[in-house]
Amino acid sequence: MALTVRRRINHFIQHIEDGFTAVFGGQNNPLHHLGALTIFFFWVVLISGLYLFAFYETSLSGAYDSLERITYDHWWHAGVMRSLHRYASDAAVITMILHLSREFLRDRNRGFRWYSWFTGVPLLWMVYIFGITGYWLVWDKLAQYIALNTAELLDVLPVFTDPMARNFVIEELVSERFFTLMAFIHLVGLPIILVLGLWFHLLRIIRPKINPPRPLMIGTFTALMVLSVLRPAESQGPADLSVVPTQLSIDWFYLPIYPILDYTGPFVLWGALIGLTLFMASLPWLPPQRREPVAEVILENCTGCTFCADDCPYGAIDMVTRSDGRRFPKEAKVNPTLCASCGICTGSCPSSSPFRNASPLVSGIEMPQGPMEKMKQDIDEALRRLEGQEQKILVVGCEYSVDVTEIDRPNAAPVRLPCAGMMPPSAMDYALRGLGADGVLVTGCDCADCQFRLGNLWTDERIQKKRPPYLSGRADRARIRTLWTKLPGRNKVLREFDALAEDLKGRPAEASGSEGVGGTAQEADDEQR
Ligand code: HEM
Ligand code: SF4
Numbered sequence: 001m002a003l004t005v006r007r008r009i010n011h012f013i014q015h016i017e018d019g020f021t022a023v024f025g026g027q028n029n030p031l032h033h034l035g036a037l038t039i040f041f042f043w044v045v046l047i048s049g050l051y052l053f054a055f056y057e058t059s060l061s062g063a064y065d066s067l068e069r070i071t072y073d074h075w076w077h078a079g080v081m082r083s084l085h086r087y088a089s090d091a092a093v094i095t096m097i098l099h100l101s102r103e104f105l106r107d108r109n110r111g112f113r114w115y116s117w118f119t120g121v122p123l124l125w126m127v128y129i130f131g132i133t134g135y136w137l138v139w140d141k142l143a144q145y146i147a148l149n150t151a152e153l154l155d156v157l158p159v160f161t162d163p164m165a166r167n168f169v170i171e172e173l174v175s176e177r178f179f180t181l182m183a184f185i186h187l188v189g190l191p192i193i194l195v196l197g198l199w200f201h202l203l204r205i206i207r208p209k210i211n212p213p214r215p216l217m218i219g220t221f222t223a224l225m226v227l228s229v230l231r232p233a234e235s236q237g238p239a240d241l242s243v244v245p246t247q248l249s250i251d252w253f254y255l256p257i258y259p260i261l262d263y264t265g266p267f268v269l270w271g272a273l274i275g276l277t278l279f280m281a282s283l284p285w286l287p288p289q290r291r292e293p294v295a296e297v298i299l300e301n302c303t304g305c306t307f308c309a310d311d312c313p314y315g316a317i318d319m320v321t322r323s324d325g326r327r328f329p330k331e332a333k334v335n336p337t338l339c340a341s342c343g344i345c346t347g348s349c350p351s352s353s354p355f356r357n358a359s360p361l362v363s364g365i366e367m368p369q370g371p372m373e374k375m376k377q378d379i380d381e382a383l384r385r386l387e388g389q390e391q392k393i394l395v396v397g398c399e400y401s402v403d404v405t406e407i408d409r410p411n412a413a414p415v416r417l418p419c420a421g422m423m424p425p426s427a428m429d430y431a432l433r434g435l436g437a438d439g440v441l442v443t444g445c446d447c448a449d450c451q452f453r454l455g456n457l458w459t460d461e462r463i464q465k466k467r468p469p470y471l472s473g474r475a476d477r478a479r480i481r482t483l484w485t486k487l488p489g490r491n492k493v494l495r496e497f498d499a500l501a502e503d504l505k506g507r508p509a510e511a512s513g514s515e516g517v518g519g520t521a522q523e524a525d526d527e528q529r
C-alpha cells in the first residue's frame, strides 16, 4: 500500500523532473545532482565563512558590532560574503531535503542502499546544528532567542547539573567561555564532523558525484550572488537579556524547531525529534526489500582483467590473489553485502562475448537471475521473430525506464535487462554482424540519473571506445544509438527508433552468421587490449 502510494507520487514527480530536463537537459538537470549541489553549497559556505572570519570578533561583546561593520562599512565585499554565507547555507538545506526526499520516493533507500540512507540521517542533525550555532554567533535578538530556547531544550536532559537557561536570562551569568565554545563548534568542530559524516555517507559509492556540472555551479552561484546583493543578510538588533525578544524573523530552513518548541514544550519536542530520527533510520527496512541474487564469479572464465571491479558502481568487487593456480595473478571476488544485482559487471567482462563458441555461453561473472546465455538466447529469439521483415532493429532497455517490450513497431526486436550497462558491447556487435540486425537502440534511465548510477555512462563510453570492454572496431557505429530517458519517455524512444529506422533504410545489413571472434575467455580479453 505504502509502496503503491510512493510509486504514484514518484510518477507525478517524474513529470516535474521531465519539465526540468526539458529546460536544463538531462545532464544539467539540478534534480539529478542534488547531493553534489549540497556539497557545492557547503564549499561556498566554507569559503565565505573563512573570509568573514577575518573581520569577525569571536567574543560576546564584540561579535554583534563586528557583524554590523561587516554588513554596513564593508558591505561591498564582507557584507556580500555574509549574505552569500547565509543563502548558501539555506540552499544546502533545500537541496539536502530534496535529495533525501527524492531517494526515498525513488525507492532508493532500501536493500543494499540502506547504508547510504542510514548514514545520511546523522548528516541531517549535523547540518541543522551547524546552522543553529551559526545564528548564535551573530549575538543579536534572534541569537538570544535561540540561545534561551536551546538552553530550555537541553535543560530537560539529565546531563547538565545547573540549569543552562539561567545563563541566558541573567546578564552577569552569560558566559564568554560558552560563547567561545559555540564559535569553536561552528567554526572548527562541525566542519570536521560533517566531512567525516560525508566520508561515511559516500563510503560505499564508487566515483560519487561530488561536483555538479559546471553550468549548474555557475548558475546557482550567480543566483546566490544576485540574491546577496539585492537582499543583504542583516542582524536583528543587539541581544539584550533584560528584554524578551518578541518580533523576530525566523529562518524557516534552519530554525523551525524553535517556534514548535514555544508551542509544544521541550519534552514533546524531544519525543518528536527522537521519534522522527528513529523512524527515518528504520525506513530502509519498512518494509525490507526482496534481495535479488548477487553476481557470481565463474573462475574458469575469469582472466583477472579487473574490468568488472573498475565498473562496479558500488565497489562490490575486489581483485584478490588467484586461488586456482592458473597463470593469471588475480581473480575477481564479489562481496555479496555490497552487490546491487545490477549486472553491470557482466557487461564489462570480456568473457561475456556472445561470439564465443562455448555452449552454453558462460561469462567470467554471471547474474544467476539473468545469465549471459539467456541474454544471448533472448537476442537470438527477438531477432528471429522478425524473420521476413525488411528491417530488424534490436531495442535493448532497462527495467527502470521505458518498457521496450511495449514498442509497437513491426521491425523492433525488444530485449529487457536489469540495467543497460549489463549488455556487453560485443552483444551489440553480435546482433549486427552475427545475426544480421540492421541497427541497435539501447535505452535506459536519464543521463546522470541511472538507477545503478553508472550503467548508461559506461554503455556510452564502451561504444565510444573510451572504456573497456570496447565495441569492436569492426562494428558499424552508425547503426548503434543510445537514448537515456525516464519512464514517461516512451514517445521519445519511439521517435528515436523511427529516426534510426529511417537512417538505416537503404543501408544493407552486415549479415554474416555467428562465426566466432574468439573461442576462449583469454582470446576475448586479448581483443580488448
Ligand atoms: C549533507 C548532506 C548530504 C550530502 C552532501 C549528500 C551527498 C550525497 C552524494 C554526493 C551522494 C552520491 C550520489 C551519486 O554519486 O550517485 C549521495 C547518495 C545518497 N544519499 Fe546523500 N547526502 C546528504 C544527505 C543525505 C541524507 C540526509 C539522506 C537520507 C537520510 C541521504 C541519502 C542518500 C542515499 C540513499 C544515497 C544513495 C543513492 C544511490 O545509491 O543511488 N543523503 N548523497
Ligand atoms: S551486479 Fe552490480 S553491484 Fe553487483 S558486483 Fe556486479 S556491478 Fe557490482
Ligand code: SF4
Pocket (backbone or CB within 6 Å): 297, 301, 302, 303, 304, 305, 306, 307, 308, 309, 331, 332, 348, 349, 350, 351, 364, 365
Ligand atoms: S575476466 Fe570478467 S570476471 Fe574476471 S576480472 Fe575480468 S571482468 Fe571481472
